[in-house]
Every structure is written in C-alpha cells, then in structure tokens.
Amino acid sequence: MxxxxxxxxxxxxxxxxxxxxxxxxxxxxxxxxxxxxxxxxxxxxxxxxxxxxxxxxxxxxxxxxEHKWFNITFMFPWIFVALMLWGIGLSNPEGVTGLPSWCTPDWSYATER
Amino acid sequence: MSGHGNHVANSTWMRAVMMAGMILTVGIVGFAVLGVFVAENKHHTWEDEHHHYEDAKDEWSAGVADGTVNGSDHSEPLYIAKEEAHNAEVAAHLSYLTYRVAGVTMLFIAGAYATFIGLGGFLNASKPKADDHHDDHHDEHEHHGSASPIIFAFGIMVFLWGLPDFIVACKALLDDTVTAELGMLGISVSGMLIMVVAVSNWWFEDLPFIGHGEQIATSYPFEGDHIRKVGLWVFIMSEIMVFATFFSSYLRMRTEWCTKWALDDGGFAGCRTTSDLELTASDYLRPGGGKVDGLGESVGDFWTLLPGGINTFALIISSYTIVLALKTAKNAKWESPKGFMGKLMPTRKAAVRNYLIATLILGSLFIVLKLVEWSHLVAEGFTIGTVQGSIFYIATGAHGLHVFLGLVIMLYLVFKADTVGFDEDNAQGIEYFGLYWHFVDLAWVVIFPAFYLY
Incomplete structure (x- = not known):
C-alpha cells in the first residue's frame, strides 16, 4: 500500500x-x-x-x-539487541539447563564435572 | 543548515518572546489552579483522613489493651474500620500528590519552554543588522555548514562538567542541610547558557529556510538523499542501542529477582516464601500486583497505573498528529474542512501549526502524567534506592528526557509554523523531527509492557 x-x-x-x-x-x-x-x-x-x-x-x-539502505540502517542495531538478549538467556539462572538446546552451547562439561 | 530562501525581520523574533509570555501564563495559571487551589483542598482532605485514621487506630489499640478486641482477629469491626481509614488516608495522600505534582510540573515545563523560546527569540531579535542580510550574493541553491551543533555539543560538555554540583545545588534548594558548591554550579550554568545561545543561533539559521539549498549526499549508499535525513537515521540507530542497553539490563536483572512469577513457579534457592519477594515496578503499578497465590497484600494501585495507560495513548495520538501536520504541509491542494474543524483550521498554515500544537500538548501531558506516576510510586515506597527502582526510573526517565527534548524542538516548529510557515518545499523540518518523535513512541512500545506488565 x-x-x-x-x-x-x-x-x-x-x-x-x-x-x-x-x-x-x-x-x-x-x-x-x-x-x-x-x-x-x-x-x-x-x-x-x-x-x-x-x-x-x-x-x-x-x-x-524508503530504499534499502535506510531499512538496513534501522535494522542494523537490532543485531546487537538480539545478541544481548541471547547473552541474557545464556547468563540467567536457567541458562545452563532451562533453555532449548538450539540456543545454548553444550554446558555438559560444566554440569558433569 | 542555512539555505536562506527568504528574509525574516527582527520583529518576527519578538513574536517568540510574546509566545514565551503566553506559555508562561498558561503554566502559572495551571500551577495556581491545580498546584495551589485544588491541591490545598486535597491537602485538607488528606489531613482530615489522617486524623480519622489516628482516631480509628487509637480506638482499636484501646480495645486491644483492655481486652475487648482480639488483636490478631482481622474480622473485628474496629480492625476493619482502622484498615479502611488507613486506605482512605493513602488515597487522599495520592490524590493530593496528583494535583500538586501536576501543577508544579506544568509550571516547570512552561518555564523551560518560555526560557528556550523567549531567550532564543530575544537573542535573535537583538542581533545587529540582521535585517540587512538580503543583499547577498548567495544563489538559492547555495548551502552552508553550521557551527551551531558544535557549539551546542561544547555547551553540553561544559554543563556535564559541573553536573554533579548542579545536582547538589538543586538538592540545596529543597533541603537546608545541603550546601551548594557555587564554583562548579557556575560552570554548569555557563554550559546551559552556551546551549541556549547555540540553539537560538540554530533557529536563526533555520527559520528563513524555505526549501532551497538542502544538502544532498553525493556518495554511495545514500547518494541523492538529504544529508539531514541520513544523519537522523544514523542518530536513531545509536538511540536504539541506548534503549537496548536499558532494556537488556532490566531483563538480565529481572530473571534473577525473586518476583511473584518466580514464587508462583516454585521459586529457587533464596526465593521460597513471600518474605523473599522482591517487588518490581509492575507490582506497584498493576491492580493485584505483588500478591502471590492469594498470599500477602497487593501493593498495586489503579490510580498509579492510570497515568501510564493514558500516556501510552497520548504518545500514539501525538505520532498521528505530527503525521497530519506533515501531510497537510506537503499538500499544495489542501482545502479547509467543513464545520467546526474548518474554524480550527481555516488555512493550511493554521492547520499545520495547530496539529503541531496538538502534538506539543500531548507530549507535555506525557511529562506531567509521568511525574504524577513517579510521585505515587515514591509515596508508596518504590524509590530509586532499590535495584528494581533504579532501572525503572533510569529507563523511563531517559525516555521522558527524550520526550522533553523533543518538545523543546517542537516548540520551535510551532513558532516556525506560525511565522514563516511550512509547505511542500520546506516540510522536511517536520518530517525529520517526526522521525525522532516516532522513535520515541517506538521506544515506549517496548518500555510500557516491559515495565508495566512484566
């Protein structure tokens, strides 16, 4: 439209x-x-x-x-926002065991030691 | 930026001084009505309710002391009467705060608006020979850089240099036991004056702009675009990061707090009973907030939440009114509407100005209600001294500061709309400011549910 x-x-x-x-x-x-x-x-x-x-x-x-470069300018910082949210997920109390496997590293070395 | 396309007489700037006087009058009337007259009545009501509560408490205590009342029975009529009197006293206190803070805030923002537009207008009206600048050998496509943003940035630096003592001086105004450090306060005030001079010079350069000489980017990827527009988008990019840091800090801390949700889910080590509960902003704001599975008393209050609810609508509506201002300015075939709206907007120039005034009023309403909400929260015990309070006040305060700075800029847009006017050639001033204003709205879209609902 x-x-x-x-x-x-x-x-x-x-x-x-x-x-x-x-x-x-x-x-x-x-x-x-x-x-x-x-x-x-x-x-x-x-x-x-x-x-x-x-x-x-x-x-x-x-x-x-607008042309794509204005859209890219607007969208670019959201990459960092997504990274920060991911970091929050990893570092919260449930980050080790409570998150789905696709968004967390393999923490088994830490939990099984 | 200063693509001067026409000439602005010194007398035009004096209209800014008159506008400052009108704004200050509105602020003083608002303060007198809300902050003094109504607030005094509310204060009397609060005092009456306080005496009722003291009487009810004494009656209950006497009953407990002589053994006619069971002190641990919460169904005792005297206990219920005492609690009702307490609730009535709290409600009366909050009602007093609402009017007092609204009145004081109206006076403060009117004073700030009047200072900016009045001083800016006065400085520009006083500039020598400003009336004789129409000679020039500039052609209409010529464009110039401006030193004003650099002077403004320097002013901010000087202001921040003395900011800690500026804050101490503000505290000293409210508290006799605090002593102001005048040396550093002088530095801070000097910074503010430099900022005002820079802003007034910026206005001086922009007011005659009627659309000729807009600077165009010449290289990829923004070739052919207005440089101001590109700059604004890059600025918005940085602003997204600023608000993202507040938001992510909040989320990170929120996941470790012993909140109602955490207790409802069974809690974790150190978060097992209601005594471990940490109250968040949403607990204080939402009706029923802070109550865990029927245990404990709710700290939420409808009248504390209401300002935030109204503010959410005010920002969305203000986003639309500024769109209407831009659309009207760009429409060369604009026709005055029929009926009442036609009387409000007889010409395109008046319509643009009035849409901008509507935006200014809605934004000002946001600031007034924001401070009313804060006063309720502080009175209820949710202060900046807690981690939960700190992130709430910093995040919503940073947003409020963005709204306030936007309003100061909008004040100038109202002045320009009333004098030089906006049309299809120079409407980019509204368009680019609108981008900032919509971003402020966008930030609230995230902040509101995150702090008021979560």
Missing part, C-alpha cells in the same frame, strides 16, 4: 493509526486486568510489540517506501 493509497476514503496513515490504537487498547487493557497468565504477558510483549513496532516504523517513519 503506497503513501497515497486509500481505503474507504481514508489514507494508510489513518488506518495505521486505527490499528495502533486497537493494539494499544489491548495492551493497556491487559495491564489493568488482574491475574493475567504469564503466557499472555509474553504474547503481548512480543506479538503486540512487533505489530505496533512495524506499524510505526513501516508507515509513520515511511520505511516501507
């Missing part, structure tokens, strides 16, 4: 705003809700965060219509 495309007489910015407001309502509502399950919290953290982040970056910041 380009910058000038319209749906029901409204442009892409308007619909992006509506989508963002909907997910914000969902997010804020979840915070006010008592006793929300842990899985739902993670779902909101990741899924809603990604949807809202995409809406803001792609449409409001126009990255969708």
């Amino acid at each position: 380009s910058e000038h495309a319209e749906f029901m007489g409204k442009d892409v910015y308007f619909w992006n705003f509506i989508v963002l407001m909907f997910f914000t309502l969902f997010e804020v509502g979840a915070v006010f809700f008592e006793g929300i399950p842990k899985a739902t919290v993670w779902g909101i953290l990741i899924v809603v965060g990604l949807i809202k982040g995409f809406g803001i970056a792609a449409f409001f910041m126009h990255l969708k219509d």
Whole structure:
C-alpha cells in the first residue's frame, strides 16, 4: 500500500493509526486486568510489540517506501539487541539447563564435572 | 543548515518572546489552579483522613489493651474500620500528590519552554543588522555548514562538567542541610547558557529556510538523499542501542529477582516464601500486583497505573498528529474542512501549526502524567534506592528526557509554523523531527509492557 493509497476514503496513515490504537487498547487493557497468565504477558510483549513496532516504523517513519539502505540502517542495531538478549538467556539462572538446546552451547562439561 | 530562501525581520523574533509570555501564563495559571487551589483542598482532605485514621487506630489499640478486641482477629469491626481509614488516608495522600505534582510540573515545563523560546527569540531579535542580510550574493541553491551543533555539543560538555554540583545545588534548594558548591554550579550554568545561545543561533539559521539549498549526499549508499535525513537515521540507530542497553539490563536483572512469577513457579534457592519477594515496578503499578497465590497484600494501585495507560495513548495520538501536520504541509491542494474543524483550521498554515500544537500538548501531558506516576510510586515506597527502582526510573526517565527534548524542538516548529510557515518545499523540518518523535513512541512500545506488565 503506497503513501497515497486509500481505503474507504481514508489514507494508510489513518488506518495505521486505527490499528495502533486497537493494539494499544489491548495492551493497556491487559495491564489493568488482574491475574493475567504469564503466557499472555509474553504474547503481548512480543506479538503486540512487533505489530505496533512495524506499524510505526513501516508507515509513520515511511520505511516501507524508503530504499534499502535506510531499512538496513534501522535494522542494523537490532543485531546487537538480539545478541544481548541471547547473552541474557545464556547468563540467567536457567541458562545452563532451562533453555532449548538450539540456543545454548553444550554446558555438559560444566554440569558433569 | 542555512539555505536562506527568504528574509525574516527582527520583529518576527519578538513574536517568540510574546509566545514565551503566553506559555508562561498558561503554566502559572495551571500551577495556581491545580498546584495551589485544588491541591490545598486535597491537602485538607488528606489531613482530615489522617486524623480519622489516628482516631480509628487509637480506638482499636484501646480495645486491644483492655481486652475487648482480639488483636490478631482481622474480622473485628474496629480492625476493619482502622484498615479502611488507613486506605482512605493513602488515597487522599495520592490524590493530593496528583494535583500538586501536576501543577508544579506544568509550571516547570512552561518555564523551560518560555526560557528556550523567549531567550532564543530575544537573542535573535537583538542581533545587529540582521535585517540587512538580503543583499547577498548567495544563489538559492547555495548551502552552508553550521557551527551551531558544535557549539551546542561544547555547551553540553561544559554543563556535564559541573553536573554533579548542579545536582547538589538543586538538592540545596529543597533541603537546608545541603550546601551548594557555587564554583562548579557556575560552570554548569555557563554550559546551559552556551546551549541556549547555540540553539537560538540554530533557529536563526533555520527559520528563513524555505526549501532551497538542502544538502544532498553525493556518495554511495545514500547518494541523492538529504544529508539531514541520513544523519537522523544514523542518530536513531545509536538511540536504539541506548534503549537496548536499558532494556537488556532490566531483563538480565529481572530473571534473577525473586518476583511473584518466580514464587508462583516454585521459586529457587533464596526465593521460597513471600518474605523473599522482591517487588518490581509492575507490582506497584498493576491492580493485584505483588500478591502471590492469594498470599500477602497487593501493593498495586489503579490510580498509579492510570497515568501510564493514558500516556501510552497520548504518545500514539501525538505520532498521528505530527503525521497530519506533515501531510497537510506537503499538500499544495489542501482545502479547509467543513464545520467546526474548518474554524480550527481555516488555512493550511493554521492547520499545520495547530496539529503541531496538538502534538506539543500531548507530549507535555506525557511529562506531567509521568511525574504524577513517579510521585505515587515514591509515596508508596518504590524509590530509586532499590535495584528494581533504579532501572525503572533510569529507563523511563531517559525516555521522558527524550520526550522533553523533543518538545523543546517542537516548540520551535510551532513558532516556525506560525511565522514563516511550512509547505511542500520546506516540510522536511517536520518530517525529520517526526522521525525522532516516532522513535520515541517506538521506544515506549517496548518500555510500557516491559515495565508495566512484566
């Protein structure tokens, strides 16, 4: 959908705003809700965060219509963010035994000594 | 950057001084109404509730002392009355804090806005012969570098040099037992003055810009793009890293805290009972927070969470209003809407300015509510002295500082929209500032669920 495309007489910015407001309502509502399950919290953290982040970056910041080097500039630091999150996973109390094998080194030399 | 395309009279800058006066008036009225009048009433209510609580406590204590009340029975009417009186006192205290802090914050941010726009306008209006600069041999595509960012950076360096003593001086204003170190305070204040001069000079260079002489990158991979735009994206890249460090520090520490979730999952060594519980920001914010499987009392409070909830909407809406300002500025065929909106926005110039003012108000609301929320949290015992409090206040404070700095820049955009105006030729000022503003919104998308929900 380009910058000038319209749906029901409204442009892409308007619909992006509506989508963002909907997910914000969902997010804020979840915070006010008592006793929300842990899985739902993670779902909101990741899924809603990604949807809202995409809406803001792609449409409001126009990255969708920019050439690839602006997108690369924006995406580049997220490599380090991912590395930091991986580091957190490895170094947390469950990093040795609690993480799936695909994202942790073989710690057997440490646990079996 | 200074591709001067037209001429700005000195008298135009005096409008900035008038604007500063208007903003300061709004701040003083806001402070008088909320921070003094309403807050005083709330303070009286708080005092009344405090006396009720003291009476209820004394009555209960007397009952326990003479044996008519079982001190460990929580279903005793006198105990229930005492607890209700306590809750009413806490609620009255928080209500007082809400209005007092909102009023004081309005005064503070209005003072800061007025200082920047007023001093900037005054300095530029006072510049000699500024009216005679339309001679020039510059052609309209000529572009110049600007020393203002370098002067600004120097000002920040000098300010930070004296920052520790600046903070001590601020404490001395609030606490008689603290003595200010005036020598280093002078260095810090000098740094602030250099920053104001640099910003005002930056404005002086930018205000006449009507779209000619934008500097274009000449080499791969950004060949043909505006240099300002590329610079801003690189800046955003560095900002992502700044917020990522806060976020990853928080996550790393959070996984080792003895939280409600950890206890619900059975805990770990040193985290077995509610006495080991470490309360996080979300425990203080969310209703029912900090309560483990029905054990213990919740520390969460609806009125402490509400400002954060409103702020989340305020930022999203402000992102849209700045998009509307840009869209309106770029639309050469813009027509005034019908009805009430048409009265608010009779011309394209007024529409752009009003959308920017709406963004400014929403951003200012964010700062006011943020400080109201902090005051509630501190009153409830969640201070920066704990690890949990430290990362919360530093992360949300850094975000709030970004919002505030953005608002100071937006203030100038409002002034430019009201004087020179924005159109399809020079709207990049709004566009590039908008990128920063959307990034601030993006950072909140991560911070809000991480600290308020997790």
